[in-house]
Amino acid sequence: xxxxxxxxxxxxxxxxxxxxxxxxxxxxxMIPSGKNAERIISAEKLQGKIEFLCxxxxxxxxxxxxxANEAAFWIVRQFREAGLMKMGGKWSRSFGxxxxxxxxxxxxxxxKRAGLKESYxxxxxxxxxxxxxxxxxxxxxxxNASGVVALVSLADMFARMKELGRSYGGNLIFVATDxxxxxxxxxxxxxxxxxxxxxxxxxSGETITPAKIQNVVVLDILGSSLSPLRKGRKDYLIMLGxxxxxxxxxxANNSDGLNLDLAFDYYGSEGFTEMFLSKIGDQGVFxxxxxxxxxxxxxxxxxxxxxxxxxxSLNYNVFKRRIFLIFHWLTKVL
Numbered sequence: 061x062x063x064x065x066x067x068x069x070x071x072x073x074x075x076x077x078x079x080x081x082x083x084x085x086x087x088x089x090m091i092p093s094g095k096n097a098e099r100i101i102s103a104e105k106l107q108g109k110i111e112f113l114c115x116x117x118x119x120x121x122x123x124x125x126x127x128a129n130e131a132a133f134w135i136v137r138q139f140r141e142a143g144l145m146k147m148g149g150k151w152s153r154s155f156g157x158x159x160x161x162x163x164x165x166x167x168x169x170x171x172k173r174a175g176l177k178e179s180y181x182x183x184x185x186x187x188x189x190x191x192x193x194x195x196x197x198x199x200x201x202x203x204n205a206s207g208v209v210a211l212v213s214l215a216d217m218f219a220r221m222k223e224l225g226r227s228y229g230g231n232l233i234f235v236a237t238d239x240x241x242x243x244x245x246x247x248x249x250x251x252x253x254x255x256x257x258x259x260x261x262x263x264s265g266e267t268i269t270p271a272k273i274q275n276v277v278v279l280d281i282l283g284s285s286l287s288p289l290r291k292g293r294k295d296y297l298i299m300l301g302x303x304x305x306x307x308x309x310x311x312a313n314n315s316d317g318l319n320l321d322l323a324f325d326y327y328g329s330e331g332f333t334e335m336f337l338s339k340i341g342d343q344g345v346f347x348x349x350x351x352x353x354x355x356x357x358x359x360x361x362x363x364x365x366x367x368x369x370x371x372x373s374l375n376y377n378v379f380k381r382r383i384f385l386i387f388h389w390l391t392k393v394l
Contacts, residue, residue: 092224094316094391097217098384103376106383109209110283111371113187114199121200122191123239123246124160131187131208132163135236138212139167142219144234145262155239155249162188162238164246169218169232170263171394178261179230180272181394184247185211185279186240186342190365199370202361206283206374208236210383217387228394230274231261240280240342247342251349270351275302275393278343278355282382283374287359289323295378296321297385301337301347302354305393312388318381327359356386 113134119127136151144167147153152163165187171178185207189200199205215234221227237246251270253259259268285294297320299309306324313320326332336355338347346353358378363369 092221092226094217094221094388096224097220097387100216100220101213101380101383103380106209106213106379107371107374107376109212110201110205110374110376113205113208114201114371116197120191120198121187121189121205123157123162123188123242125191127191128188128238129163132165132236132238135165135187135208135212139165139215139234142167142169142212142215143222144169144215144219147233147262148258148260153249153253155245157239157242157245162242162246162249164238164250165236166250166259167215167234168262169215169222169234170227171229171231172227173263178264178266178272179274180233180268181230181274181390182233182235182250182276183211183214183279183390184235184237184250184276184342186237186244186246188238188241188246190241196367198365198367200365201369201371201374202284202358203281203364203369204240204279205371206281206379207279210279210282210379210386211236213383214387214390217383218390228391230394232390232394233268237342244342244345247345251345251351255349270349273351275305276343276346276351276353277386277390278341278346278353279386280341280343280355281357281360281364283376283379284358284361284363285375285378286361286363286373287327289321289327293321294375295319295381296323296358297382298323298326298355298357298359300324300326300333300355300357301343302352305354305389308392309385309389312392313385316384316388318385318388320378320381320385356382358382
């Protein structure tokens with residue numbers, strides 16, 4: 061009798077255990093929050109990276125110089141550590157700049173791989189600056205070490221989300237462009253690679269055509285608070301272009317508690333807004349080619365492209381929040 065009782069209770073226990081396991085397995089998996097990505101970025105880390113790129117070792121990062129090459133090697137290391145993939149078996153895509161060579165650094169992060177309808181978002185920032193004039197080094201902290209540090213930080217943030225099991229619909233191509241200060245020859249070379257079918261998806265092997273480019277996001281001058289939109293608001297950000305994405309930026313700004321002061325034109329000027337989008341900078345190359353293009357910036361200041369554009373001139377707490385907002389915006393538009 062005791063044996064039968066033990067068998068009966070063992071049977072009941074197994075049924076209950078199986079029921080519990082089934083209930084646990086039927087629970088929906090938790091989707092990791094983007095706040096997890098924020099935790100790997102700090103104002104101190106951002107400042108350290110800006111100071112590094114502005115060191116005299118880089119001599120102002122003029123295209124074709126040893127300093128620019130050192131900066132390119134550093135960006136490759138950042139891309140590799142973020143788990144990005146090479147495109148065409150290499151990180152660097154070279155192009156001619158007079159009698160010198162420029163180098164675009166390209167890394168790929170796949171999305172959910174939707175099949176025949178793959179789309180791609182290019183996130184770009186130029187890493188060259190004005191270099192040296194005589195013995196004077198132009199550090200180029202805001203223009204555009206800030207954009208480069210934002211670029212590699214975004215790659216790190218998306219890598220963190222991937223580690224946690226989160227993926228997004230579109231594919232991301234991170235590009236540090238060279239030769240912006242040489243008539244944006246790097247951006248031109250990048251678009252020529254796409255237009256001529258030279259850029260291949262490293263997962264599928266398919267050609268990335270202009271029609272598959274969902275958006276080009278340009279990060280240019282992002283670290284300063286010296287040109288606020290309104291008096292007393294140092295925490296601001298300007299997005300130019302991409303009017304269809306305005307709602308997503310406002311939503312990310314509010315829902316993620318960043319509450320930056322936002323503008324969707326260049327200080328209220330229609331003429332300057334048009335000029336920044338289509339006539340100057342890397343975004344001019346993409347816009348004139350007909351690519352949908354968005355620019356994020358904190359605006360030109362009295363220190364832009366001067367010796368005073370150094371690491372100490374940036375506002376790192378606001379810079380960090382700008383990166384967070386761009387990250388959350390990207391997660392909504394991918």
